[in-house]
Every structure is written in structure tokens, then in C-alpha cells.
Amino acid sequence: MKNIILAITGGISAYKSAFFARLLVKNGFNVRVIMTKNAQAFITPLTLQALTGNAVHTELLDTSAELGMGHIELAKWADLVMIAPASANTLAKLSMGVADDLLTTVCLATTACVLICPAMNQQMYAHPALKLNLQTLTDLGYIVIPPESGEQACGDVGEGRLPEPEQLLDFLQNFIAKQQKSQRLSGKHVVITAGATLEAIDPVRYLSNHSTGKMGFALAKACEQLGASVTLVAGNVHLPTPFNVARIDVTSASQMLAVCQMLAGDKTNPISVFIATAAVADYRVKQQALQKIKKTTDALTLDLVKNPDILATISRENPQIFSVGFAAETQDVETYAKGKLIAKQLDMIACNDVSRTDIGFGSDDNAITVFFKGSNTKVRLEKTSKDKIAEQLADLIGKQLAKKFTFVG
Numbered sequence: 001m002k003n004i005i006l007a008i009t010g011g012i013s014a015y016k017s018a019f020f021a022r023l024l025v026k027n028g029f030n031v032r033v034i035m036t037k038n039a040q041a042f043i044t045p046l047t048l049q050a051l052t053g054n055a056v057h058t059e060l061l062d063t064s065a066e067l068g069m070g071h072i073e074l075a076k077w078a079d080l081v082m083i084a085p086a087s088a089n090t091l092a093k094l095s096m097g098v099a100d101d102l103l104t105t106v107c108l109a110t111t112a113c114v115l116i117c118p119a120m121n122q123q124m125y126a127h128p129a130l131k132l133n134l135q136t137l138t139d140l141g142y143i144v145i146p147p148e149s150g151e152q153a154c155g156d157v158g159e160g161r162l163p164e165p166e167q168l169l170d171f172l173q174n175f176i177a178k179q180q181k182s183q184r185l186s187g188k189h190v191v192i193t194a195g196a197t198l199e200a201i202d203p204v205r206y207l208s209n210h211s212t213g214k215m216g217f218a219l220a221k222a223c224e225q226l227g228a229s230v231t232l233v234a235g236n237v238h239l240p241t242p243f244n245v246a247r248i249d250v251t252s253a254s255q256m257l258a259v260c261q262m263l264a265g266d267k268t269n270p271i272s273v274f275i276a277t278a279a280v281a282d283y284r285v286k287q288q289a290l291q292k293i294k295k296t297t298d299a300l301t302l303d304l305v306k307n308p309d310i311l312a313t314i315s316r317e318n319p320q321i322f323s324v325g326f327a328a329e330t331q332d333v334e335t336y337a338k339g340k341l342i343a344k345q346l347d348m349i350a351c352n353d354v355s356r357t358d359i360g361f362g363s364d365d366n367a368i369t370v371f372f373k374g375s376n377t378k379v380r381l382e383k384t385s386k387d388k389i390a391e392q393l394a395d396l397i398g399k400q401l402a403k404k405f406t407f408v409g
């Protein structure tokens, strides 16, 4: 987020924009300035040109500009647009989608975030029409930086002062940091197994467990919100699919493995992160009965064979994938979890104590302890909703991934 358009509209606080432009340049931003006609009555384009090292953009229909940085190009160039100060007139136009000058046109044409810093007389700022326009702009996705209260250039005292340039920079840097954090998994394909597998005994009976898929589905939502493209491989799960998440339903462990291997082999959409929250049945019957087994005997012995370990297989066959396991244990939880971290060649493991009825299987809450490959660090995520645990875990995965690729790549 380095390319910033600083847009200046007509207002006495436009003089602060010059200081702000200087601060932006000093802090490593590439700054291009747009000035409205009224802004130029308060401060000259030449000042801003000298401070930013770039020609200032003032005209919508400027033939020379259209050849170089026309309004569409300018809109595409920007990672971020910041309007400081933003006059009541410009706010009204933006709220209506009017595009009658360069600034308003660029705001309509850009996909970048637009931050607006309203600054005006306190009476104007208090006007219901202005408040309505600000609300509309917020609803449209513009970010409003509230003005300060205090003595104004006109002598009035009240809300409407443009914050000082240092404060504007602080807000901007904070905003960018949050944006970057919120996109921690951007460009990553995350595959998550969730829920219980069902292992048929005969056409009407099966072996399974109590997993509902809540933990896995919460993680799918959290990873999607961090910018990942997410595929859920779901066992026996009766939950709605989270927004913008692809879902493949399977029944047995063998099917779950086949789907995961198919996804891992897809070179057009390689998996970056594999998270196994599924409670895979460890055994299946050796020979599934083709017809319903009759109750002809007092006792029935089932001959079971071990199911493939999906997580271990995926991580062994694809060491480039960042693999995350879950350990469900009822005793010696941490010891067993650390053992699985090594045995299954994982990058991370989250263990939960499934002997507790208030967390784990079926519950809306969970509490986990996370261990990392080659490290003694352990992170404890205290009991809270599975949604919150998922957000924290997705964030941890994003951080670990960043570290891994910083050191390795």
C-alpha cells in the first residue's frame, strides 16, 4: 500500500495538506495529488508538486494528462485515496455518485479504499444533510476519519477541524496495518477437512463419531475472511456452507483421502495450507455387507481394518504444504499432540481435550493449545466460541506462513 492519492478540496485547512504530503513522502509513500478548483484558491499546485515530486492533477478533461496519467489510470494506480480536507460540497457529490470533476470521477473509478477527512465550519458539520451524506458514504464503503473539535479559523468553536498531519499519518498507518493483517492469507488456497467420516457396515449401519464439523466450518470462515480461497472437504456435516467457500461432501475416510489427494495434485490451484479438523474414523469394516445384517446371533464380531491417515498422507506426499493437525485426546493431551506433530510431519498442531463436555465435539466452544514444528513455544487459546478460536488460529497460521516463507523462500 504505497501508492497514495492525496486529494485536496477547498477549505482553509488545505494548508495542512502540504505538511501531510511532506510526511507521506518522508514515510515512503508515492504521492500523487489531486486538487479541486476550490482547493487551488487556498494553496497552489506548485507547492504540492514541489513537496511530492510529482505533477499535480487538477483537470478531468486534460488532453496532456489523458495521454499520461488520465483519470482511469490514476484510479488504477492508487492503492489508497485520502481526501484531506474533504469539503461538504465534495462529500455531497460523492454520496450521490456525481462525477463532474477529476476527484469525484477518480473516486468512482477506483477499487482502492477511499478515506475521507471532513473539515469545515462546525455549523456546517452539524447539519443533518451533511450527517446523512456521511452515513451514505460509510454505507458505500468510504472510511470516514472524524474531524477534531476546537477553535476554528472562522472564530467558531466546535467540531470540524482537520486533524494535524501527524495524526492523519497515524490513522493512515494504523488503517494500512489492519488492512494488511486482514489479508494475511490473501492468495493462499486453504483446504480444510471437517466433520465425522461414516464407515458403512452394511447398507443401513455405520461406524462414526460425534464430530459436527463446527470447528472446521468456523476455520473455513475465518480463513476466507483473511483473504484465502477455501475448500472444505466435509464428512457428515449438517451446517450451511460459509460464504465464498467451496465445499466437497464425502462420506468415508477413503473418499476424504481421495478428494484431498485430488486437490493436492491440482497444479492449477495448489494448496498452500491443509488443516485437518475432521474426526476421521480410524477403522472401517474389512468387508462391507451388501445386504442388511440380520439379528440372528446374540453377539456380532466386526472385522475392522485401519483407515488411511489423511493428514499424514497429505503432509508426507506434499512437504511444501503448510500442514496443520488437530489432536483430540482425553488424557495426556499435550504429550500425545506433540507426538502427532512429529509423527505426521506437521507444521502446527492444535490439541483439544475432548474429555470435557463444555468444549470439543459438538460444542459451540473450544479451547486449544497450539504447538509448532521445531519449537518449544506453545500458544494457549482459552475457552471461547469456535468462531473466535478459529479467528485466532487462522491469524496464527497466517503469521507462521509469513515466517516460513521469509526464512525459506
Ligand code: PMT
Pocket: 193, 194, 195, 210, 211, 212, 213, 214, 215, 216, 253, 276, 277, 278, 279, 280, 281, 282, 307, 308, 309, 310, 311, 312, 324, 325, 326, 327, 328, 329, 340, 352, 354, 360, 361, 362, 363
Ligand atoms: O467437529 P466439531 O463437533 O466442531 O468438533 C471439533 C473436533 C473436536 C472434532 C476438532 O476440534 C478435532 O479435535 N478434530 C480432530 C479429531 C481427531 O480425529 O483427532 P486425532 O487426534 O484422532 O487425529 C489427529 C489428526 O489427524 C487430526 O487432524 C485428524 O483430522 C487427522 N487424522 C486422523 C486420523 C485419520 N485417519 N486421518 C486423519 O487425517
